[in-house]
Amino acid sequence: MQPIVHSIFEEKTSTWQYIVACPSTKEAVIVDPVLDFDQERLKIGTESAQKLLATVTSNGYQVVRLLETHAHADHLTASSYLQKSLMASGKPRPPICIGKRIRTVQETFAKIYDIPQDEITDVFDHLFNDDEQFRIGTLTATVLHLPGHTPDHVGYLIGENVFTGDSIFNPDVGSARCDFPGGESRALWNSTQKLLSLPPHYRLYTGHDYPPASGGSSDGSKSRDAAPFTTVKQQREDNKHVKNGTSKDEFVRWRSERDAGLREPKLLHPALQVNARGGRLPKNTHKGGVFFKLWVDVPADLM
Structure with missing residues (x-):
């Protein structure tokens, strides 16, 4: 039996969100x-989160888990909000889940943003072990450790589908950056090879898509709509960074050169401060809002 998959694209951050259900x-x-x-x-x-809740309600689903693939640096997670909303509507409390290496990531960014320890302790309900399995109705899901983009990164194998997060992108986009703390291009290569070793018909659902704009891109890619998945076969044949015939050294060299010239994600600072807290906002509140901390590099003579 294969799951029902609802793919919901959030355009501002180019993020794919998924509802995966047992039929x-x-x-x-x-x-x-x-x-x-x-x-x-x-x-x-909460407009994007409300769309997810509307899909859940209209299909009569019972949400049993809220799954994160990693601590995102380009958008804020709505997991905590969804958990509270579902409970407020009388539904059972779905646990917020992520890979066990989130602890290392939390400690890293707690130091950078001076996050109090009590705001990152036990904010996730369950930390998955590598290859851990869990049930979604009659379906079995398996947790895959897919590091490289971030050290905590996991994917979820459900039926003949993998929800890959940022461990691989669609073929004309290629791969994700590896320059965040704990990221590593050789680890990302190994993660892509784990995915590409799956049966050719398996679907790889990506965490983002950045389709070429109208008229195509400079590398000849044609314009298209955002796509949630491609097959393992398509990735093996067409992924511009890791397709068949690409060597590990070639990928590592290109990825390292590329990452050295990238700007930081626009929502990096608020995203990491919320996502390290499991989707909760900072407790530093004022007049109905919250304060985020912003790290700024300054010359020594200004200090």
Whole structure:
């Protein structure tokens, strides 16, 4: 039996969110939900999360887990908001789950942003071990450790589908950056090879998509709509960074050169401060809002 998959694209951060459901029991999980952040108005919203809840309600699903693939640096997670909303509507409390290496990531960013220890302790309900299995109704899901983009990164194998997060992108996009703390291009190569070793018909559902704009891109890619998945076969044949015939050294060299010239994600600072807290906001509140901390590099003579 294969799951029912609802793919919901959040355009501002180019993020794919997924609701994955058991056809026979209507139990479901939500993967990588987005909390909206308007950077210009410094305003947080729940429009994207409300769309997920509407899909859950209209299909009569019972959400049994909220799944994160990693601590995202480009969007704020809506897991905590969804958990509270589902409980407020009388539904059972779905645990927020992520890979066990999130602890290392939390400690790293707690130091950078001076996050109090009590705001990162036990904020996730369950930390998965590598290859751990869990049930979604009659379906069995398996946790895959897929490091490289971040050290805590996991994917979820459900039926003949893998929800890969940022461990691989669609073929004309290629691969994700590896320059965050604990990221490593050789580890990402190994993770992509783990995915590409799966049966050719398996679907790889990506965490983001950045389709070429109207008219195509400079490398000849044609314009297209955002796509949630491609097959392992398509990735093996067409992924511009890791397709058949690409060597590990070639990938590592290109990825390292590419990452050295990238700008930081626009929502890096608010995203990491919320995501390290499991989707909760900082406790430093004022007049109905919250304060985020911003690290700024300054010359020594200004200190």
